[in-house]
Amino acid sequence: MPTSQSSEPGDTRITISNICSVQGFKMMRFILDRMLGRMRSWLRLFGYDTIYAEEGEEDGTLFLRAKHEGRILLSRDKALVERCRRRGVRAVQIRSLDIVGQLTEVMIHLGVDPSPKMIRCTLCNDQIKRLNKDELEALREEGYDYIPVSPPDDREFWQCTGCGQVFWEGGHWENIRKTEELLRRRYMTAERLRHKLEHWIEHSEGHLESYRKAMEEAGDLGLRDVQDDLKQAVQAMEDATGWLMSALKRLKMEDSGEG
CATH class of the missing domain: 3.40.50 (Rossmann fold)
Structure with missing residues (x-):
């Protein structure tokens, strides 16, 4: 969990620039x-x-x-x-x-990174800051009685600098982590699919050259029926390669907007 602090003493704001530079965000x-x-x-x-x-x-x-x-x-x-x-x-x-x-x-x-980062308020989108023990106690005295009592070394708390909402890792974080793991597994599956498509396209293009050459040879030999069948094979392979390339484009790039 990101907990980078500003170099200014006493400032517990998590700066987005630190998150970006340190973790490649x-x-x-x-x-x-x-x-x-x-x-x-x-x-x-x-x-x-x-x-x-x-x-x-x-x-x-x-x-x-x-x-x-x-x-x-x-x-x-x-x-x-x-x-x-x-x-x-x-x-x-x-x-x-x-x-x-x-x-x-x-x-x-x-390329969205599905790792939870305590940077922004999920309610209002403003930045959040980490709270120290004294700030937590002050909030409880102000009426934030929903904040659980927990030893400072056991749990961290953050507060939105805009709306004032307080956050901590409660029981719902188990579901958040499960969702993160699921998304990462899906990303790896997509990467494997991308490699397969690239491999199939490369081999299809190589086979196409062989099919075209065989079609020409059949024509030179006067084997018209064979040439016609090979012509159909070439057309089918060209169509298949086109669909494979379209699938790869959709996978690698932003949505094309097509139906």
């Missing part, structure tokens, strides 16, 4: 449409600056916010994603309906 900023509400908290938990469409917010406003703030638009709306791309805004169409599937998509297509 790939900084990305997101804006989500209202069909992807559950992703909001998860992406913030993973450390990403993530905002959410306001009630009734028009697509044009989402586009402008993404463009002006340098955010990647995530949406289930194919037409909106295509409009954004045509106008130079990075956008990804999310197809999955369940949250694990949606997180898998952004992990594979954008």
Whole structure:
């Protein structure tokens, strides 16, 4: 769990610059449409600056916010994603309906790191800071009676610098860790699939040359029926290679927006 501190004495703010430099965190900023509400908290938990469409917010406003703030638009709306791309805004169409599937998509297509990072508030998206023992006691005296009493060496607490919400690793973290492990397994599966596709494409292209040469030889020998069959084989192999290349492109790159 990241607990980097500022060099300033007494400052327990976890700086995003430290997280990025020390752990190679790939900084990305997101804006989500209202069909992807559950992703909001998860992406913030993973450390990403993530905002959410306001009630009734028009697509044009989402586009402008993404463009002006340098955010990647995530949406289930194919037409909106295509409009954004045509106008130079990075956008990804999310197809999955369940949250694990949606997180898998952004992990594979954008390189989202599914490790929980105590950087951002999952409620309001502001930064959070780690609390020391005295700060915890002061909060309890102020009425934060929901904060569990725990020895300082046993459990860490954080507070949002914006909304004031206090966080700690409670029982729900078991499910969070299980989700992280599941996402990492899915990523490894996707990597194996990528290697398979690259291998198949390489071999298909090699076989195509042999098929074409054999087809020419059959023609030179006057074996028209054989030549016709080989021609069909070449066409089938070309089609198969094209589909394999399309699958690889979809896997390696951002969603193409196609249906």
